[in-house]
Amino acid sequence: MKKRIYFDHAATTAINREVLEAMLPYYSQEFGNPSSIHSYGQQAKKAVDQARDKTAKVLNAGFDEIFFTGSGTEADNWAIHGVAMANKKKGNHIITSAIEHHAVLYTCQRLEKAGFRVTYLPVDRYGLVDPKQVESEIGPDTILVSIMLANNEIGTIQPIKEIGKITKEKGVYLHTDAVQGVGSIAIDVCDMNIDLLSLSAHKFYGPKGIGALYIRKGTKMTPLLYGGAQERNRRAGTENTPGIVGLATAIELARSNMEENNQRLIKMRDRLIDGVMTKIDNVVLNGHPELRLPGNANLSFEFIEGESMLLSLDLKGIAASSGSACTSGSLDPSHVLLAIGLSHEIAHGSLRLSLGIDNTEEEIDYFLDTLPEIVARLREMSPLFLQKKGGYSYV
Amino acid sequence: MYSEKVMDHFINPRNVGEISEPDGVGEVGNARCGDIMKVFLRIEDNVIVDVKFKTFGCAAAIATSSMATELIKGKSVDEALAVTNKSVTEALDGLPPVKLHCSVLAEEAIQKAIEDFKEKQETKVGA
Structure with a gap:
């Protein structure tokens, strides 16, 4: 076969063999619905719980602060839309940057049509957001700041910890799209004062079709999907057990290596x-x-x-x-x-x-x-x- | 996404280069939009005896430039003017819909080069 070289890991990665093996049983013998009461359901529930625990530990988050989603895009959409809708009585201003992924930018644009005001912060020639500018843009009606951890195109890593100090002091939620950063940047949501964080498994040698949103306990936000009681009533829909197990195995492996x-x-x-x-x-x-x-x-x-x-x-x-x-x-x-x-x-x-x-x-x-x-x-x-x-x- | 013919003309574009003191030259497009084509014509007795091009752009822009120059080589000026973006696209076995605008570039560049030729002719006659 012709020599093939893959230099497009920011688009997606090949699944790690160990991750794939951890997932496989949940497609066949352990196929149960985690909501079912019988042993099949119990096994699946156990796997989902363990995966949630593993994922939480890697981010220094709590077990009940991790919500699995269908993609990084879904996590981004939910974070921004969910906070906006639940906090609109407090204010209608959102701050983000000009270089966010379209999953963030287009969600913000949609909210502008619904009456929200969005500030798109410029970046310098290296792609850096200036934390001082974040601070000066925060007003009494600001409810959310959404700045990505690292950019998918140019790779610039943002000073999220500095921004986190500011948002904490001002009492504004901080969301970070960490889709490109997980696996190569150490993340501690407590130390960095992050309130919401999006991630996607296929960017760190996990499966496609599974992401997660970290939501700090106490964050006011609306559910993403309505239906069953999955994901603490916030994201209905039968869990993608193999995907969730894959995400957790991949994030643990990525962190340890x-x-x-x-x-x-x-x-x-x-x-x-x-x-x-x-x-x-x-x-x-x-x-x-x-x-x-x-x-x-x-x-x-x-x-x-x-x-x-x-x-x-x-x-x-x-x-x-x-x-x-x-x-x-x-x-x-x-x-x-x-x-x-x-x-x-x-x-x-x-x-x-x-x-x-x-x-x-x-x-x-x-x-x-x-x-x-x-x-x-x-x-x-x-x-x-x-x-x-x-x-x-x-x- | 591209036909074999497009890939062939992208990998081995025909008539790349410049003609010194051309009888007609036309440049269209701009770098802002991401494609520019420059066509050079050598015309004798109203027949395009040689044509060269230079193109900045994607594979579709390069392939349509190459195919368009092939289609007008050896043709009369009037026949060359009848070459449209549609005929270039058909000769390449089609282009993806988002790339159709690239084929307009070649048609326009050729028309502009022929206009330039005609203007030069008039100047000569006038002198």
Whole structure:
């Protein structure tokens, strides 16, 4: 089979073998409904309880503060919508950032139509939110601040602990979309003063179709789904027992191997970034040089377009991602790249390489050997650049 | 998502390059939208004897540029003007719906290059 290299771990990851094995019995012999009174139900209930306990411990949360959902998106939607609806008598103002995932942004936009006021905080050129700005935007009608832990495109890690101090002092709820951060950032919801936190198992070598929302005890919010008494009457629907078991096994594994994995990933990532910058001219690193996810490299290549690069890489067996318009189906490039101040043309030429635990140094070598030719070929075709001695410039 | 023909023209685009002192040149699109195409024509006795292009854009933009130049090479100016984004798309066995706008680029670039040619002709006649 043709050599295949996966550098798109921010999109999804392959399930860990150990995780899969932990899940399998709950599809067949232990298939019971956790709400049933008989032994089948009891076994399933026990598995769900154990998984909830494991997940809670990793986040330093309480057992009854973990609510399983169908995805990270569902957790984000619920956190924001649920708090907004239950606290609208107190106020109608929400603060978020310009670089949030669409699961957060579109929920906020929906709430704006329903009469809420939303402040979309700008970020600096590295993608960082300024905690001072969060503080100055909080008013008497502010009910919620929602800032992501780490960005899915450029990998920038936000100062959530600092923001948590502010929201606690001001008595405003803090939600963080930690979908990209879980597994590579140590999370302590007490120490960081986080009131709500979203996560998704398939981003840390767990199964797809299962996420969770941590909700601090006492947080006023409306239920997400109505029906059965599952998830303490807040998220009705029969539990996805295998998924829940998979999520818990994956989060525990990710936490216990975190330091070791991060070290390895950072080394590979930095070699990849340095290698590209050395071998190719007119490349920009997007995101923060240090405060970034261990596996994230996001680079913009001047004069060329992202989708062309992705397809060319795919033909060489390398799977990556881009923030170009052509990969999103819209005419504008990624909102994140525009928010950090990139021009449209530079944003169109972005390439995201997100490394994971299955990648090797040899794969980095192969990538560094392959990419320069691809970039050169596309630049050769581009009307935007003139090749000059020792460099490029715009026509 | 792309047809084999699109991939073929993306991997091995025909007529990439420039023509020095072209008889007609046309550039359309902008970097803001993520695609730009520049077409160079060599025209003798009203026939397009050579055509080259340079394109900044996605695979669909590059493939449609390549196919469009193939369709007009050796054709008369009037025949070239009859090449539409639809004929380019059909020659490529179709494009995904979100990419159809890319094929308009090639049609427009060719029309602009021919306009440029005609203007140059008029200037020559005028002189």
